[in-house]
Amino acid sequence: MSYRLEGLRILIVDDNAHIRQLLRTILHAVGIHSIDAVEDGVAGFESFCRLEYDIVFTDFEMEPISGLDLVDMIRTSRKSPNPYVPVIMISSYSDEERVQRARDRGVTEFLAKPFTVDVLMARLQSVIEEPRPFVKTDSYFGPDRRRKQDPRYSGPERRKTQLEKVDVSVRDLSAQQRNALEESRANVAKIAGD
């Protein structure tokens, strides 16, 4: 039997109006209707302290406080009503250094842009089905950062499976489409002096 998602309350914190709307649209379409979206981390933490949220989506780079600072506050502030809440960080930057920084501040999952409905749903399912235990040390409080057993793992580039590139559709090009792209390619060659 499928999940009943209508009881969930989601908080979206992103300074990009389009992303807020996109996430809201997708989540609404799968049955989640209690969605609050704010445009900065300060408003985000205020909302978070006011209402009970089941999942938080946050952008990486924002002003006046970054998504990492927001996660820090959620995890460690005395005002935080739920330091265990799953936090999914969204970003166009998906280099290993940034992902590691996010993990070290207590992010639960990372969602690289551009994302598809499929990948977003996979992240949602992951926080529901495979919640990480939390680790508390002198310098860290947050989800366990140790690599979990990933059946898709088959080599050293394991992290890439966690940030899978969007599955793009493969379609045959029409002659017109092919010509247009080739013309553009020729234009680039001309500029490059090839």
Add this chain to the structure above:
Amino acid sequence: MAQNGSENGAYQLITPPNLLKAKVSAGDGGGIDPDLIKQAESVIDSMSGEFAESVGHEIARLMKLALDLAEDMAQAEKVMKKVRSVGHELRGQGATYDYPLISDVAASLFRYTERLYSHVELSADVLRAHADAMRAVIKNDVRGDGGAVGADLVQSLEALVDRMSG
């Protein structure tokens, strides 16, 4: 054990109850309803026209920025910021609406702005090349990965960026 700050490696492992699952699941099996996922995909698909229109506006914007730059190099710093913003926005959206080539071309444009040592090196030709590539994609509604031709176009832009920057 992953990094920790205590000298003797002490840590506490806490496993909170999975209240989230309890909230959404009737207990047996689970998973997000595939029909609802299809519904969500269909909604996104219906928004792709709107996205294509917005890309059209951004292409026009890029061409105008290239023109401004060509006419007056003193505009370079202002132009660079705007180009960077366009690149960042579009790279993060294209593939969501089944225009992955838009994401790839925009990523190349964004990378160009990151690689430049200074805005004074900004080239109107490079901006135009990227705008032109995006126009070819949107005007001809090239969805999906564009095959070998699409890959070749993206690689050529990346090579151009390498040549003109860094």
